[in-house]
Amino acid sequence: MLLIHRMLRRELGQLPDLIRSASGDPARAKRLAGHTGEMLDLLHHHHTGEDELLWPVLRPRVTLEGELIDRMESQHEQIAAAAAAAQADLPTWARTADPEVGERMAGVIEQAAVVLTEHLAEEESLILPLVSEHFSQAEWDALGEHGLAAIPGRRRLVILAHILEEADADERRRFLKIVPPPARVAYRVVGRRQHAREARLIRR
Numbered sequence: 001m002l003l004i005h006r007m008l009r010r011e012l013g014q015l016p017d018l019i020r021s022a023s024g025d026p027a028r029a030k031r032l033a034g035h036t037g038e039m040l041d042l043l044h045h046h047h048t049g050e051d052e053l054l055w056p057v058l059r060p061r062v063t064l065e066g067e068l069i070d071r072m073e074s075q076h077e078q079i080a081a082a083a084a085a086a087q088a089d090l091p092t093w094a095r096t097a098d099p100e101v102g103e104r105m106a107g108v109i110e111q112a113a114v115v116l117t118e119h120l121a122e123e124e125s126l127i128l129p130l131v132s133e134h135f136s137q138a139e140w141d142a143l144g145e146h147g148l149a150a151i152p153g154r155r156r157l158v159i160l161a162h163i164l165e166e167a168d169a170d171e172r173r174r175f176l177k178i179v180p181p182p183a184r185v186a187y188r189v190v191g192r193r194q195h196a197r198e199a200r201l202i203r204r
Contacts, residue, residue, distance in 0.1 A: 001128060003175060004046065004147070005120045007163050011039045012113040016106035018202065023099040033094035035202050036105075040083045042159070043116075045150035047076050053143050054131065061134045068126065075119040082112035144178075157183070157191030158198065165195070 015036055022028040058064075085108045093101045131140070151159050160179070164172050176184050 001143075002124065003163050003167055003171060005124065006166055008039075008043055008046065009113075009117060009120060010166065011162070012043070012109060012116055014203070015039065016110045016113070019093075019102050019106045019109070022097055023102050024097050026095065026097045029097035029102070030094045031201060033090050035198075036109075037087065037090055038155070040087055041150070044080065044083060045147060047079065049143050049146040051076065053139070053146055054127075057139055058127070058130060058134060062130050068122070072119065072122065072127075075115050078115045079112045079119070082108040082115075086112075157187050158195045160187050161191045161195030165199075 018032055019036065022032050059069075086105045089101050089105045092098065093105060148156070160183075164175060167175065176187070179187070
């Protein structure tokens, strides 16, 4: 999960400047709109998985401060509201590259990124150690399966490359151990190359 958090922080952190860079350029806006929508969808499904499969399992097993729970839930709501506002503007911006619409999107995504950074830091320091201690392997696997199910099959190798983009050699090795061998080979042969090509076009 730490690698997924790293990807979400990186991609949301980059989006505002990328969106602003496409002002008045509909072709670039169309490409970036696809990437923006994909990342916001991944973030949504990541948090949905936690709401449905993490918190209901963890709460009965541990004692958590009410203030922490309230704060985590409030952060989810703030991030979801900002993402929904950006998603609502995406179709218009993808067609027009309108600077005003783009700036509005960039602003709400910046707000979401700030809240997300705070949220993930607390989750990693306070919640994930409890998950490691109190979740069965099957319960942990269910979280991963929920996230995987949200990714269209044709995009899974590219998203895997996004997740592993900043992984060190040991992190990459451990993560790929849970990937089925055929997908592991496809990632190395196809996924990394496709991701690199897309990243060059998006981040130029």
